[in-house]
Amino acid sequence: MKIICIGRNYAEHAKELGNALPTEPVFFCKPDSAILPKGNPMMIPDWTKDLHYECELVVRINRLGKNIPLEFASRYYDEIGLGIDFTARDVQDELKKKGLPWEKAKAFDGSAVIGQDFLGVSTFQNPKAISFSLKKNGEVVQSSDSSHMIFSMDQIISFVSQYMTLKIGDYIFTGTPSGVGPVISGDILEGFIEEKNIYRIKVR
Ligand code: MG
Secondary structure, three states: OOEEEEEOOEHHHHHHOOOOOOOOOEEEEEOHHHEOOOOOOEOOOOOOOOEEEOEEEEEEEOOOEOOOOHHHHHHHEEEEEEEEEOEEHHHHHHHHHHOOOOHHHHOOOOOEEEOOOOEEHHHOOOOOOOEEEEEEOOEEEEEEEHHHEOOOHHHHHHHHOOOOOEOOOOEEEOOOOOOOEEOOOOOEEEEEEOOEEEEEEEEO
C-alpha cells in the first residue's frame, strides 16, 4: 500500500504559501509507516518548530490500474475519506529553498492521518462538490469543497497512473485548501465531510 499526496491543488492555498499554480498535478508519496495509528495522539517531533495541519479529502483505490484513461478514472474508487497531511513547514521551506525532496517534512511517522470512515461516492448529492472542513479547538480553520480543486480526483488518478501503477488499497490525498496553520501541544483537530465527523486527533 502506498500513499500518494497531491500538492498545490487549491488556488487559494498555493497563493497563501507563495507558490505558482501548477500546470499539471504535483505529487509526492508517504510510506505506510507515516499512518498515525487509530486512537494515537499526534506527537510533535522535536526537530520541527512549525508543524502544520493540512486537511484533505482522501480517495481509496479499489482496483488495479496503469495508464488509466480520464473517462474511466471514476471506476477506480467508490469511497471518499478525510485525512491530514501533517507537514513540518519550517523543514519543508528549507528543502524547497535547496530544491531537495520533501520527505523529511512530509513522510515522517504519524504525518498521515486517515479517518476510519469512508463514505460512498454514490451517497453524495453532488460528488463533484464534496464539502469538508477542519476545526481546531472547536473553531473552523479550513473549509472548502472538491469543486475548488485545480485537478479533479479523476484527473489526478489518470495522471498519476501514467507513472505509478495504482493498487487496491492505495490512498490518494487530494490536496488542501487555504487556511493551513500550526499546531501546538494540547490542540484538538476534528475533520468533517459535510456534517459528519470523520476524525478527532489530539496533538501532544
Ligand atoms: Mg497536502
